[in-house]
Amino acid sequence: MKYYIVAGEASGDLHGANLMKELFLADQNAEIRFWGGDLMQAVGGTLVSHYKERAFMGFFEVIKNLFKVLGFIKFCKKDIASFNPDVIIFIDNSGFNLRVAKWAKKEGYRTNYYISPQVWASRASRVEDIKRDIDQLFVILPFEEDFYKKHNYKVTFVGHPLIDAIADRKQVSEAKFRKEHQLGDQKIIAILPGSRKQEITKMLAVMLSLVNDFKEYQFVIAGAPSQDFSFYKRIIGSREVAFINNKTYDLLSISYAALVASGTATLEAALFKVPQVVCYKGGYISYQIAKRIITLKFISLVNLIMNKEVVKELIQDDFNKKNLKTELSKILNTEHREKLFLNYFDLEQKLGGKGASKKAAKEIVKKLQVK
Known part of the structure; x- marks a missing residue:
């Protein structure tokens, strides 16, 4: 069978890669063409467009780059038609994907x-579009x-x-990880400022402003695979802070x-x-628009799933x-x-255990076999 997958951003690349692994296991003759990133490319198949090319954040930023976005959508449709897949699998990234799905x-x-x-x-009116x-829609949050x-x-x-x-x-040795990245024996406070330039620019400097107030701790920035160190360096300046690129899970495991x-x-x-503090700061116009259309009590997935404030949101x-x-x-x-x-602990129980990618892949393949 022929599968065409459209994913955006680092998280879509991660989930797309795991889904692809399971599709290749469930369908020995699977042929996959995709929009994604390095993780999906490492699994196999043919990469059409990397998510780095489409990393626009917020309403205003998308409007500024509207012609680029429309160009990507047009190209995506053309490429799908040329490949003629048995199924198209969209992963998150609704602004882009729902437009392609309609066509x-x-x-x-x-x-x-x-x-x-x-x-x-x-x-919520988009439900009718879906x-x-x-x-077929595969959901990953219990309340959905x-x-x-x-x-x-x-x-x-x-x-x-994510489970x-x-x-x-692959588990890492804390001692080996600390030695490899020249970390001392202080307790680590991880800084995860996002993956897109706009959000990193707006949040990292404020996060780093605490370094001198908590000198007994080692602050470590988790660098996103989509950004070069030179970009972070301009914000870090002379602050005494460590930087580790593309090893967020290893860092969190010892934080x-x-x-x-x-x-x-x-x-x-x-x-x-x-334990974490959740941070968000967007562009003024984008935030004002979002504030008027978002109806949720919380913005973090932790609080949304638990339906109460578990972690503080700033x-x-x-x-x-x-x-x-x-x-x-x-x-x-x-x-x-x-x-x-x-x-x-309660949060993890609500998320349904292991096997999300396998369950989705098996269902996708099964439906194709009986169509």
């Missing part, structure tokens, strides 16, 4: 979606099944793929606490049982040095940490 459905292609667009967060254009049920759309909950990604990773940009990384930190103007220092001090406190660990 694909009209053209008669079978359309699957792995990892639901966050229609439960804003613009119902019209997506043949009930959300879609209210909209009379049956979806398949497969569990969260697999973390459980299956004592973390400052984390809102997104998938908040869930990753929780699954590694690392958003936009609340994200400043004073508040960040206060909240970091709290998660370094033993009593506060113990409460967090109990909530993290």
Whole structure:
């Protein structure tokens, strides 16, 4: 069978890679063509476009690059038509993917979606687009099944793929990791400022402003694979902070606490049982638009899944040095940490255990075999 996968951003690349591994196992004759990143490319298949080329963050930033985005969409449609796949699998990245899906459905292609667009967060009217254009939707968050049920759309909950990604990773020796990256024996505070230039630019400097206030700890920046060190260096300046690129899981596995940009990384930190402060600061125009259309009480996946404030969220103007220092001090406190660990355990139970990618891949292949 021929599979065409469209993923964007680092998290989509991770989940796409794991799904591809399972597709190759479930279908020995699988031929895969994809939009993704280095992780997907390492699995096999043919890379069409790297997500680095399409890393636009926020409403205003997308508008500024609208012609580029439209050009990518046009090229994607043309490439799909040329490949003529048995199924198209969209992964997250709704702004791009739902536009392509609308065209694909009209053209008669079978359309699957792995990892639901966050229609439960804003613009719920998009559910009607999904119902019209997506043949099968695989969801990874426990509350999504009930959300879609209210909209009379049956979806398949497969569990969260991060459970697999973390459980299956190659374990590292803390001593060896510290030696390799010239880290001392201090407790580590990991800094995860996101993967896109806009968010790193807006948040990293504030995160780094705490370095001199917590000198008994070692601050370590988790560099994103999509950015070069030279970009971070301009923000780091002369601060005494370590930088480790593309080894976020290894870093989290030995971290004592973390400052984390809102997104998938908040869930990753929780699954590694690392106390965290969630941070978000967007462009002024993008934030003002988002504030008016997002209907959620929380922005972090941890709090959304648990339906209560488990981790502190510092958003936009609340994200400043004073508040960040206060909240970091709290998660370094033993009593506060113990409460967090109990909530993290409950969170993991809600996510449905291992096997998300395998479940999705088997279902995709099974449906193709009986079509």
